[in-house]
Amino acid sequence: MRGLNDTVNKHLSATKLPIVKTYGSDPAVADFRTWKLAHDELNEAARIISDLYSFPIFYVLAFIQYGIIFNSYYVMKHTDHKNDWVMLMRIVNGLIWNMVLTVSEVMLIFQIETLKGE
Incomplete structure (x- = not known):
């Protein structure tokens, strides 16, 4: 599981694109940022669990x-x-x-x- 998380993290870090500032006030972009933060938190929790347990x-x-x-x-x-x-x-x-x-x-x-x- 840890290997899978590391692979996904490497892919996400390699494919990060800068967000265009003209769309910064768009509610859909704000919602996406919120979901991305939630996804990052869940990914970190999964990494902690996979480090502790099999x-x-x-x-x-x-x-x-x-x-x-x-x-x-x-x-x-x-x-x-x-x-x-x-x-x-x-x-x-x-x-x-x-x-x-x-x-x-x-x-x-x-x-x-x-x-x-x-």
């Missing part, structure tokens, strides 16, 4: 996100049942599984933020 961590994060979305769907699906007690148990069960899946991701985000703070 590439498979992205597969794990994607799996966790899929699990949260999957469980959330089934939590909402069970709200149409007539038996209130069974519906409540299924909703609580789904929310607990979402919390279990979210804890590992929150811990990872916290570790990255403390590392960035140092």
Whole structure:
């Protein structure tokens, strides 16, 4: 992943063009600059993550996100049942599984933020 990020960064730095000043007040150019800054921040975050962890961590994060979305769907699906007690148990069960899946991701985000703070 680091090699991919470095290749993309080299390409972006080699293809930088000066922005024409006559279009500096154009809202579309300002929006593009904002998106480019956001992209640069995300690229830096990806570089930090790839320096700290190996590439498979992205597969794990994607799996966790899929699990949260999957469980959330089934939590909402069970709200149409007539038996209130069974519906409540299924909703609580789904929310607990979402919390279990979210804890590992929150811990990872916290570790990255403390590392960035140092």
